Structures are given as C-alpha cells and as structure tokens.
Amino acid sequence: MRVLLVDDERELVSTMAERLSFRGIDAEWACTCDDALKRVESTIFDLAVLDVKMPKMSGLELKRKLQAKCPGMKFIFMTGHGSKDDFEAGSAETGSEYYLVKPIRIEALIDKIKDACTK
Amino acid sequence: MSRKFDRAGEAGLQFYGKMTASMSHELKNVLAIIKENAGLLNDFTCMAEEGGMPVDLEKVKRVTEKIAKQTRRADGIVTRLNRFGHSIDESSKSVDLWDLLEFVVALSGRFASMRGVTLERKPPASRVTVTTVPFFLENLVWLCLDFAMGVAGTGKTVGLIVEETKNGARIKFTHLEDLAKVPPDTFPAQRAKVLLGALNSELAVDVEAQEIVLTLPESIGG
Numbered sequence: 001m002r003v004l005l006v007d008d009e010r011e012l013v014s015t016m017a018e019r020l021s022f023r024g025i026d027a028e029w030a031c032t033c034d035d036a037l038k039r040v041e042s043t044i045f046d047l048a049v050l051d052v053k054m055p056k057m058s059g060l061e062l063k064r065k066l067q068a069k070c071p072g073m074k075f076i077f078m079t080g081h082g083s084k085d086d087f088e089a090g091s092a093e094t095g096s097e098y099y100l101v102k103p104i105r106i107e108a109l110i111d112k113i114k115d116a117c118t119k
Numbered sequence: 120m121s122r123k124f125d126r127a128g129e130a131g132l133q134f135y136g137k138m139t140a141s142m143s144h145e146l147k148n149v150l151a152i153i154k155e156n157a158g159l160l161n162d163f164t165c166m167a168e169e170g171g172m173p174v175d176l177e178k179v180k181r182v183t184e185k186i187a188k189q190t191r192r193a194d195g196i197v198t199r200l201n202r203f204g205h206s207i208d209e210s211s212k213s214v215d216l217w218d219l220l221e222f223v224v225a226l227s228g229r230f231a232s233m234r235g236v237t238l239e240r241k242p243p244a245s246r247v248t249v250t251t252v253p254f255f256l257e258n259l260v261w262l263c264l265d266f267a268m269g270v271a272g273t274g275k276t277v278g279l280i281v282e283e284t285k286n287g288a289r290i291k292f293t294h295l296e297d298l299a300k301v302p303p304d305t306f307p308a309q310r311a312k313v314l315l316g317a318l319n320s321e322l323a324v325d326v327e328a329q330e331i332v333l334t335l336p337e338s339i340g341g
Contacts, residue, residue: 008232009148011185015155022162053144056235056273080147102151106158 001117002044005029006036006062007051007078012102016049019106025113033057033065040069046117047074049109052081074116076109078102127255127317130310134258135203141229142200149193156186199225206254211339214256216247216288217281223260224279230265235273238264239294243281247288250338251318259314260290263322263333266306267292278330287337293330306331 003025005013013029020027028043030036033054039045048066050059057065063075076098091099098112159182166172203226224231224238231238249256267277271294278293307315307322315322321334 009152011189012148012152012155015152015159015182015185019155019159019162022166053233055233080144080151102147103154104151106155 001046002026003113004039004045004048008054023110033062037065040066047113049076049078052077052079076112078104127313130313131254131258134261138203138226142196145229146196149189152189153186156182206257210252212253213248213250214253216249217242220279220281223257227264231268234268236268236271237276239276240279247281247283249288249335255314255317262311263292263331267295270295270297270301287335289332289334291330291332295329298329299326
C-alpha cells in the first residue's frame with residue numbers, strides 16, 4: 001500500500017510519513033500541490049491524504065486534479081478546523097466520510113487508510 | 120461619536136472572529152506537529168523495548184529540536200493572540216504606527232501565505248506615532264491589506280510603507296499593478312468606510328501610482 005501525504009506543514013507530513021512507514025505503510029509526502037501533482041507522474045499511489053486548506057490550491061482542487069491523473073486513487077482529508085460544525089461542513093463539502101481533524105491519532109489514520117483502500 | 124463607535128464595533132467583531140479563527144487554526148497545526156513528533160519518540164522507545172532496536176540518539180535529538188521549535192512557534196501565536204485581545208482595552212492611545220503595521224502583518228501571515236502573496240515592509244526613518252483607537256486601526260489596516268492582497272494576486276508582492284505627514288501619518292499599500300482592473304467604488308466598502316469615519320481618517324485609491332494610501336490624523340480627537 002502506497003500513500004501520498006500532502007500538507008504545507010512540512011514537519012507534520014514528514015513525521016507522519018515516517019510513523020506510517022514504521023507500521024508497514026509505504027508513505028511519501030509533498031508540501032505543495034504542484035509537488036504532489038509531479039509525484040503522481042512517476043509513482044503509483046493507492047491513496048492520498050490531503051490537507052483541506054493549502055496555499056494557492058485547496059485540498060479539494062488538488063483532489064480533482066489528482067483524480068484526473070489517477071482515476072483509482074482514494075482520498076482522506078485532514079483539517080485544523082476542529083469544531084463539530086466545521087467537521088460536518090467539511091465532510092459535506094469534501095463529500096468524504098474520510099475526514100480527520102488535527103491533531104490526528106496515527107492509529108485512526110491507519111484505520112481510515114485500510115478502510116478506504118479495501119472499498 | 121458613540122453611534123459611530125458602535126457601528127465600527129460591529130465591523131470589529133467580524134475582524135476579531137476572523138483573526139482568532141485563523142490563529143486557532145495555526146495552533147492546531149502546531150499541536151498536530153508536536154503530537155506527531157512526541158508519537159515518533161514513543162515509536163523509538165517501543166521499537167527499542169519490543170524489537171530490541173537500539174535508540175538512535177541523533178534521531179532523538181532531531182525530534183526533540185523539532186518539538187522545541189514548534190513550542191516556540193506556539194508561544195509566538197499565543198503572544199499575538201494575547202496582544203490582539205488586549206488591543207480592545209484602550210479606546211484611545213498613542214501607537215507606534217510601524218509596530219502596529221508589523222503586528223497586523225503578523226496576524227495576516229497565514230492569509231498572505233494562503234494567497235501566495237509576499238508582504239514587503241519598509242520601516243520609516245524615525246518613529247511615527249498617532250493617537251488613535253488601536254483595535255479600529257488594526258481592523259482598518261487589515262481591510263486595506265486584504266483588499267491589496269486580493270488585487271495583487273498569487274505570486275505577487277504588496278509593499279507597505281509608513282510615513283510621517285505634516286498633520287499625522289500615512290500607510291501606503293503599493294505595487295498594486297492591477298488596481299486599474301478593479302471596478303471603481305469597490306474599495307473602501309461599507310465596513311472600511313465606518314472605520315475611516317470612526318478614526319477621522321481618509322483613504323485614497325491611486326490607480327496611476329498603483330497604490331492605496333491610508334491617511335491618519337496625529338490624534339483622533341484632532
């Protein structure tokens with residue numbers, strides 16, 4: 001299973017990738033949407049974990065672009081907006097049941113990754 | 120004056136909400152990084168205890184430095200939040216205009232980053248002060264900055280200049296190359312107009328010079 005983590009917080013995604021790799025998940029990371037779009041040209045990823053709000057391009061826009069390049073790719077969104085209303089609005093907006101609020105428990109992320117990849 | 124202040128206060132609530140939401144979002148990111156790095160340290164410990172893998176001290180050092188760095192970042196955000204909260208304390212006060220501008224720029228950092236806009240500041244040759252309502256002025260500077268960043272667009276720079284004038288001071292928002300493309304009367308909008316009135320200040324949109332200029336009196340009462 002290969003996962004691409006995308007968030008403009010470099011120290012977050014790099015650490016998450018390291019922790020996922022300890023748990024048997026092959027994870028790479030990108031800090032910009034442009035970098036993420038380049039990565040998928042040379043590597044096949046099963047799933048991408050996207051921050052909702054990123055500079056220049058939102059996670060939703062990035063999802064659409066990634067989907068066009070990689071039709072089978074699954075998605076999980078993460079956000080720093082933590083209220084219940086934010087969560088519900090974000091879930092509706094992303095149209096995704098895979099929506100996590102930061103700080104994220106690594107085990108919860110792994111559960112979502114496995115769940116998404118087996119559907 | 121009181122009614123004018125009430126209306127400016129209503130505009131201020133929106134500003135207050137926007138800024139505190141932004142700072143809390145930034146804090147969430149910092150906490151997430153601290154949590155992941157603490158988790159990584161725990162992973163090292165578990166791998167040593169359960170898998171017999173020796174702890175790499177260089178890696179531990181690197182992770183603890185990251186946690187310390189993010190703690191300093193969080194402290195900076197909370198300090199800004201505290202100062203922002205206290206900016207409501209005094210209805211009228213002598214303020215260092217450059218210091219206030221720097222503060223609003225710090226508050227706006229995440230918004231600038233999201234838009235891909237660089238904020239370039241040029242400090243005044245000497246200290247420039249005005250007696251004003253700090254919170255209203257922060258709000259008005261933010262509205263100008265928000266407009267300027269929107270005009271500049273992604274990948275561009277907005278210049279910020281503080282200057283002393285004969286009767287007070289001014290802040291220039293420069294490098295707005297696309298100002299001519301903005302329909303007239305777009306800015307200042309109602310909220311900015313209310314604040315301009317409350318602060319006895321003026322705003323000029325100079326399409327030719329590609330800048331907007333906020334002119335402030337030496338004293339709000341003057």
